[in-house]
Amino acid sequence: MSTLYVYVPAVAHTKAGHPENHHRLADLLAVLHPFNVLGELTVIISKPASMAQLLRVHTKGLVEQVRQVSRRGGGLLDRGDTYATESSYELARLAVGACCTAVDHIMSGAFRNGLALVRPPGHHAGRDRVSGFCLFNNIAAAARHAQKAHGVKRALIVDFDVHHGNGTQDIFYDDDSVLFASLHMFAPYFYPGIGGSHEMGAGRGRGYTVNVPFPPFVGDAGYLHALDALLKPKVDEFQPELILASVGFDAHWQDPLAQAGLSLTGYAQVARRLIEMADRWCDGRILFVLEGGYKQDILTLGILNLIYALTGQDEINDALGPMPYAEQDVTEIIRQLRQRHLLK
Numbered sequence: 001m002s003t004l005y006v007y008v009p010a011v012a013h014t015k016a017g018h019p020e021n022h023h024r025l026a027d028l029l030a031v032l033h034p035f036n037v038l039g040e041l042t043v044i045i046s047k048p049a050s051m052a053q054l055l056r057v058h059t060k061g062l063v064e065q066v067r068q069v070s071r072r073g074g075g076l077l078d079r080g081d082t083y084a085t086e087s088s089y090e091l092a093r094l095a096v097g098a099c100c101t102a103v104d105h106i107m108s109g110a111f112r113n114g115l116a117l118v119r120p121p122g123h124h125a126g127r128d129r130v131s132g133f134c135l136f137n138n139i140a141a142a143a144r145h146a147q148k149a150h151g152v153k154r155a156l157i158v159d160f161d162v163h164h165g166n167g168t169q170d171i172f173y174d175d176d177s178v179l180f181a182s183l184h185m186f187a188p189y190f191y192p193g194i195g196g197s198h199e200m201g202a203g204r205g206r207g208y209t210v211n212v213p214f215p216p217f218v219g220d221a222g223y224l225h226a227l228d229a230l231l232k233p234k235v236d237e238f239q240p241e242l243i244l245a246s247v248g249f250d251a252h253w254q255d256p257l258a259q260a261g262l263s264l265t266g267y268a269q270v271a272r273r274l275i276e277m278a279d280r281w282c283d284g285r286i287l288f289v290l291e292g293g294y295k296q297d298i299l300t301l302g303i304l305n306l307i308y309a310l311t312g313q314d315e316i317n318d319a320l321g322p323m324p325y326a327e328q329d330v331t332e333i334i335r336q337l338r339q340r341h342l343l344k
């Protein structure tokens with residue numbers, strides 16, 4: 001068993017001067033080439049998501065909005081900076097379909113784990129609302145697909161993009177079959193402005209949303225403490241059959257917009273913790289799905305380290321070094337969250 005990747009660079013979904021543009025992925029394979037890791041992976045050809053796959057996580061109104069704006073030649077989809085071009089509807093469907101196809105190959109046992117290098121990203125897209133550069137929620141559709149097509153009863157989604165995965169939370173908020181955990185920066189005026197620790201799910205889903213709101217400059221130790229002291233015991237209770245991870249590389253300390261403070265080593269350690277959880281509960285079944293991350297060297301080396309981790313190599317490339325500022329202590333935040341989630 002080995003590692004797959006799906007690749008949707010979505011070259012025709014791009015807007016001049018926008019940080020979420022096709023260069024993020026279009027240039028990636030050439031830059032990774034000298035590291036000699038691509039031979040370790042198998043590329044899987046993607047097909048567009050079916051309407052049924054989209055409508056498991058979105059309203060018909062949202063799907064229709066994206067389709068109509070694309071058909072008219074493109075434009076802005078919200079008051080923020082979420083855009084569509086004339087090709088975006090098809091390409092966003094392809095990104096969703098790629099993640100569902102990756103799930104098929106992992107659930108069938110043909111591959112142990114995988115990496116979805118797709119755009120546009122998805123984790124800010126809610127049931128009925130596009131947001132934050134996201135049109136359709138790739139990872140949410142993949143989780144629902146795993147349930148519908150492969151009988152998965154308990155799926156875990158861990159989101160460690162620096163921004164809260166508000167769209168994914170929205171889709172699974174009242175659902176006890178998908179445990180959603182988000183580690184994110186939480187500060188005044190920082191997008192999307194929700195993801196507080198009191199948001200824990202509703203109805204049957206109460207307790208199945210775990211938000212870890214971090215102050216700026218948390219760094220590697222804080223992230224790993226959250227994983228070890230909070231997420232691991234929570235996951236051990238839940239016993240997932242499949243792990244999906246929303247990985248955004250904007251929590252790196254050199255990111256120009258956020259101040260989360262992870263290093264490349266920290267990213268690699270977070271990924272390795274999640275792979276260990278997958279080994280423990282899911283026979284290794286884990287799919288990493290790309291979300292944000294807009295600085296090319298962080299993105300490239302971060303993905304390189306993901307490949308090392310997924311293919312069982314010990315190597316970590318940290319050419320950018322550790323955060324040069326003092327790390328924030330998050331012990332008290334995690335202690336309170338453990339209490340909130342009734343962890344002994």
Ligand SMILES: [Zn+2]
Nearest residue numbers: 161163248292
């Ligand atoms: Zn982000």
